[in-house]
Amino acid sequence: MKIYFELNGKPQYVEVEAGESLLSLLRRLGMKSVKEGCGTGECGTCTVLLEGKPVRSCLTFAPKVQGKRVTTLEGLGTLEDPHPLQRAFVEAGAVQCGFCTPGMILTAYALLQENPDPTPHEVREYLVGNLCRCTGYVKIVDAVLLAAQWKREGQWR
Amino acid sequence: MRLRGVRRYHWARDVDEALSLLSAYQGKGAFLAGGVDLARSPRTDLEGLIDLTGAGLSYIREDGKGLHLGATATLAEILSSAQAQEYAGGILRETLRLVAYPALRNMATLGGAVVSAHPWADIPTLLVALDAEVLYRNAEGEKRMSLAELYRTDFRRIFRESVLLEVLLPPLPGAFAFEKIGRNAGDIALLNACAGLALEDGRIAWARLSVGARPERGERLPWLEEALVGERPSEALWRKVEEEVRARIEVGSDRRASEAWRREVAGVLVRRALARAAGKAGT
Ligand SMILES: Cc1cc2nc3c(=O)[nH]c(=O)nc-3n(C[C@H](O)[C@H](O)[C@H](O)COP(=O)(O)OP(=O)(O)OC[C@H]3O[C@@H](n4cnc5c(N)ncnc54)[C@H](O)[C@@H]3O)c2cc1C
Ligand code: FES
Ligand code: FES
Secondary structure: OEEEEEEOOEEEEEEOOOOEEHHHHHHHOOOOOOOOOOOOOOOOOOEEEEOOEEEEHHHOEHHHHOOOEEEOHHHOOOOOOOOHHHHHHHHHOOOOOOOOHHHHHHHHHHHHHHOOOOOHHHHHHHOOOOOOOOOOOHHHHHHHHHHHHHHHOOOOO | OEOOOOOEEEEOOOHHHHHHHHHHOOOOEEEEOOOOOHHHOOOOOOOEEEEOOOOOOOOEEEEOOEEEEEOOOEHHHHHHOHHHHHHHHHHHHHHHOOOOOHHHHOOOEHHHHHHHOOOOOHHHHHHHHOOOEEEEEEOOEEEEEEHHHHHHOOHHHHOOOOEEEEEEEOOOOOEEEEEEEOOOOOOOOOEEEEEEEEEEOOEEEEEEEEEEOOOOOOEEOHHHHHHHOOOOOOHHHHHHHHHHHHHHOOOOOOOOOOHHHHHHHHHHHHHHHHHHHHHHHOO
């Protein structure tokens, strides 16, 4: 079946299988920031934004995005022009292997849209479903708080 | 994830259309709402998926009968609804914040949680404590039933040919508290408990208690509810209840926790839930 949706601001009209996951569709479309860690909703590496809200692309049937807006990390920033959240992750040293990073950043992005001034506890609570096997989380929370500060200072919206 | 063999995906515009689509598949079709549960299903026999989220069942409204939660309202929608926040002192918010994580709650629906009815889940434990009623429709018509009663029937068969329409939460006199224990904040429960109390002249006038993930699905403890009525809330009473729960509760072992562990911890969870509910009810 064919579906129409918007991916990182660009219209897409693509063939999908009715039982296919959004994760599989996005990777077919070259969005390699979207990663399959577990495929069962446990790890968060496949997180994308659907209409601005985080969802698990591994648990989302592809046809569900018909007519909707999908954002992956590719839509947030680029190597040449990284998003402030990406800069904050680098500055705070919140990236080691990097496998969890796209999901962390997209989830953090949604948090800061809802709540631009979170406490460290609120950051942890919002990121509870995103696992990181490397960093121990401390620097990830630091990075989100740093990006939040930049947001409140008006460096980004 | 990929459900192999599925050829068509339908968006039902209303409940009747959903039912007729399902019957046309003769057992090889399935409803889905958020789809987060179905996505993990090992089924290979399905040919058609019927999405219910556009069928007009995402409402949240209150009337004289109580709080009506449409089956396809997402957990996130319930969390952010003012009516749901006010219900029974905010117990929906307190509990749903413990369910998985924000990205799951944006997709997962209440109806999906009621029908999937995982024995380890928190939502059934909460809903049976709240005396929830369900309303469903199939070819024969609509039926209303208490959720506790539904779970005693062959409900999985019922929902192979019925659409769950809504969950109704009746107005309740008491204040509630929910306790969940897992291996970490994002884990599913190793055990969960919900307590509700109403006080009159310093004594317990009404009590509700349920314990789930035993590993069996959440059920009420009527013997304890009855025994509590007439008692005065106190630390000593909660200690006594803790001992009694430990002695009497039916719990078992699975690969996540042993019977001995669950027996020990069930007493503690019930004590904590009762003490917090009593605090909210105003001791
Ligand atoms: C990673 C993960 C973590 C979780 N953690 C928790 C937790 O901590 N606590 C907790 O309580 N629960 C937890 N859950 C369970 C979760 O609440 C349910 O899986 C979710 O609510 C299902 O909703 P859904 O709309 O996605 O269901 P779907 O996948 O759409 O449907 C599930 C089943 O119900 C049927 N169905 C759905 N809606 C209807 C309807 N209206 N009428 C008839 N049949 C219907 C479908 O056919 C399917 O069989 C977790 C689930 C996952 C995947
Ligand atoms: S791959 Fe989706 S949550 Fe792990
Ligand atoms: S940096 Fe390696 S998993 Fe998080």
